Amino acid sequence: MTTLIDPPAHAAVPVAVDGLATRPSLRETVDQTLAMAWRATKKMRRNPEQFFDVTIQPLLFTAMFAYIFGGAISGSVKDYLPLIIPGILAQTALTSSMAMGTQLREDMDKGVFDRFRSLPIARIAPLAGPALADIIRYTIASTLTILVGLAMGYRPGGGFLGTLGGWLLTIVAAWSLAWIFTWLGTVARSAQAVQGISMMIMFPLTFLSNAFVPASTLPGWLEAFVKVNPVSHVVTACRDLINEGQVTTEVAWALLGCAIVVAIFAPLAVRSYSRKI
């Protein structure tokens, strides 16, 4: 055994410090995000229950809301479909992106996140990776919603291209909104807390919007809120695309809203993630 008096018996590896990068490059950041996305898809495959919400919910909600409210709001189920399908699309976007926060919070409590934090990788990669992989879930949810609508007799006026546009907008909106829940996941203390707060955000945003009823039927003060609710803009944009086949200013507003959400919440999420114990 070596002692303090004797120098260590083995020669130390020379260490070159000056050549080391001080921050990850953009290219590295993209590679690391893709690696994290790969991890997330592996996890999804091993935990298929992650797909329950995005498969059951579109099937159930589309049929349920259409048959319950159809007659009362639009006179018949068939006349209600052009109103409700884009509404359900937006709701689906919100509920499926909500899972991001809980998943992340649970994940961050595990030891592997300590390793991620100790590695010389971009701080955004562990957050952006799962967000990228989650697009699979949003795609399933929005596809199923449209298919259920078609099966119930919905014939979108916007044709194939219009429907494709609405479908894409839903996925973009879901990915953008997921950054709010990602941020929540990095600041909340437990997965349950994330779940609770997410619900409190989700319900007013979806139900106090024009997703299920025309805004004009609401009392004035509520109508005012509904009109500024970003979800309403996504719903209207989806309707314009799917029913009319038109790229209206509402589409531009919806996309701008998504961009603003990402611009605010992605940096917030990365900041609080980097500080988390």
Place this chain on the structure above:
Amino acid sequence: MNDILHPPAPRGDLAVDAHGLVKTFGGQGSSAFRAVDGIDLQVARGEVYGVLGPNGAGKTTTLSMLATLLPIDGGHASIFGVDVTANPHRVRQLLGVTGQYASVDENLTATENLVLFARLLGHRRKGAATIAADLLESFGLTEAATRQIKNFSGGMRRRLDLAASLIARPPLIFLDEPTTGLDPRTRGQMWDTIRELVEQGSTILLTTQYLDEADQLADRIAVIDAGRKVAEGTPEQLKSGVGSSTLHLRLADRDQTAAAAAVVERTLGEPPVLTPEAGGLNVPLADADRAADVLIALRQADLSITTATVRQPTLDEVFLALTGHHSEPTDTDQNEEVA
């Protein structure tokens, strides 16, 4: 502790150079708890440095600060001369961290874990697969390569965890309680693996609760208690304070305890320590061979014993000698220690 305004210049010839490290938890003022309270650490390149202390002494917190996992609340730290606070990304390129609780992904297989970490470190898919296969082989995990980690034993997890820390071939490796909770055989295997790393020239900073582990592996040891460094030196220096081993005796007749103590004192020139249980004697031995002399002397004095054990001084005994108090405040903590 060093003057905050005039910190000593970071020394590039040291693998770890920390001065007056402080970590405070739980708010301000009197409610704040100083988990690390002004610790200095200087680890030379190529050295194995052990940080020894009981649960809650601040070992993991110290390591976490040095590994950029926790912000440093006070003091300065540099790794190979690179400031930890100012340049965390560079520091992360110099370290491999193996955590107290295996930091690998439960949901992935052993191969997938290593491939993921290799890809994160900039290797292409193919290169990552080769690295993973090589590491699994050298850590004897090839057979378990396609199994999910949740089905791994504790020892296998630690080995995989260590393998994951070596992908980048970091010049400095942090091992946070590498063998806590492992059975003796797996523990021995882990020690062998760590010794191989040392042969290859890695600098190692390890924390442990076990004196024998620090003794087996470390060139130098710092003893930490309640966030402070209470002693530092080679294993020999630390143990010399408590004798190299202890003979524990229990007498058949407890009334003869005083007589036995006198015999022991006559034989070794030093009085034994009476243990709380009646009829028990703890005899510190400078040399384990002297145990036989004590036993023969007792036989000649016609004092009968029921048990005689020779063992290394425990961490608690070293602690008692260094700090004047036991390492564990209550008996219940002993159980948590293993968890």
